[in-house]
Amino acid sequence: MALYRHNSELLSERRGIFGAVFKSLGQSEHGFRVVRRGRRFGRITKQRFSFWVFSLAVCFLIYWALLSIKMLFHGKMEGGISSLSEVQQETSGLSVLKQPRSKHRKIHHPCEVEFRASVDDLVEPKDFMNFTKFSLGYISREEKLFGNNLFEPRFGGHQTLEEREKSFYARNQTLHCGFVKGPEGYLSTGFDLDEKDKIYMNTCGVVVSSCIFGSSDFLRRPTSKQISDYSKKSVCFVMFVDEQTLSKLSSEGNVPDDRGFIGLWRIVTVRNLPYEDMRRTGKVPKFLSHRLFPSSRYSIWLDSKMRLQTDPMLIIEYFLWRTGSEYAISNHYDRHCVWEEVLQNKRLNKYNHSAIDEQFIFYQSDGLTKFDPSDPNTPLPSYVPEGSFIVRAHTPMSNLFSCLWFNEIDRFTSRDQLSFAYTYLKLRRMNPDKPFFLNMFKDCERRALVKLFRHRTVPSPPLSS
């Protein structure tokens, strides 16, 4: 009986497993006598001996459980990542082995966000959309290059470095921005959608979207009572899933109704995923909502690890209208410099190290500098975003930035925190007289709008792609 009590104490106080074991041993009658009457050790009874063996076994079991949690999460996590600190809290029991107590364990709290009380009197401010004006076209098809028999169509196309350079100018242009088809007769490059879904998506003026590919998460429905009737009627909530995820969700009882909805989410199935790496595929809906929803004026992106618990119109009012911004993203809760982010990505083995180096060296040779918090003119409050929540007005600058950022993910690694600052700074540098109103808000504000969860634990995708 007593052993069970010890066991549960250990579980509730994971930080000091070993301390707790010894403490509880000291408190228990048996343990006390063992310690005090050390000299009479030889007389230990059979019962006491098995108590010790059992305690040791419990310690090791917990140790291995923690170790495997740590490995699972370190292999798994996407996006930098907000839940990293939470996992570190979970696994910090391990550090007890080396250090008696971790001194600075950061806990990340949400902060107060002053949303309007209701959507009733919301009106888009007059002239809000008066941002930098130009018009963008998108390359929809690439022809086979003359004499190239090995031509293989790609979803992201085959942008040359010269085309890439020109694409950063904020002016009328036609650029690569995903959804590039091959010549007539070639197979689809992927991200195929049903016609009826496309028709639905064409009607959306304001979009909240998210995705689950490769069954990497559970379906988290927006908190319905926080969403106004107005938004329920006029905002599209679209969850992109692949066929694997759809059947997994169905097997768990989450089956879309006749109209394709599960709760507020309209489920859109994506066939023929454009990349082997599910995370890279996830960047398509994340960055290219202006392409997927061609008539939309606003979009909110939400990682599937989060549950939306704030009305989308209040979010748009707070992050865009009130600050006169066309793009809003939160900064990272911990890291501000791309140099740190590179180290962290390698430390957690997030990605092929030489691919990270290739990208990082390229960026340094093209002007990426370290983040300088002491510089009063620093163009951003942080060079590392926490991109699991993005609010956008679909203005030309905002759309251009989204395409450019996506193209970096297509060309280099899929780790979008590595390319964010470079893309932003280069866009600004190449268009000094054309402002881009980006609102980089605090991570604690993001935490106020959503409820965070951990990703579902599934085997990690291959490191290579």
Ligand SMILES: *[C@@H]1O[C@H](CO)[C@@H](O)[C@H](O)[C@H]1NC(C)=O
């Ligand atoms: C729109 O922006 C331009 C340039 O920033 C400014 O000159 C113009 O007055 C603005 N128009 C309105 C109606 O606010």
Ligand SMILES: *[C@@H]1O[C@H](CO)[C@@H](O)[C@H](O)[C@H]1NC(C)=O
């Ligand atoms: C850019 O495109 C817009 C709309 O297509 C057009 O009205 C404008 O004249 C173009 N600007 C230039 C500089 O070509």
Ligand SMILES: *[C@@H]1O[C@H](CO)[C@@H](O)[C@H](O)[C@H]1NC(C)=O
């Ligand atoms: C890692 O990336 C490098 C450079 O992009 C590539 O040549 C190599 O094949 C990749 N390694 C693996 C294991 O995929």
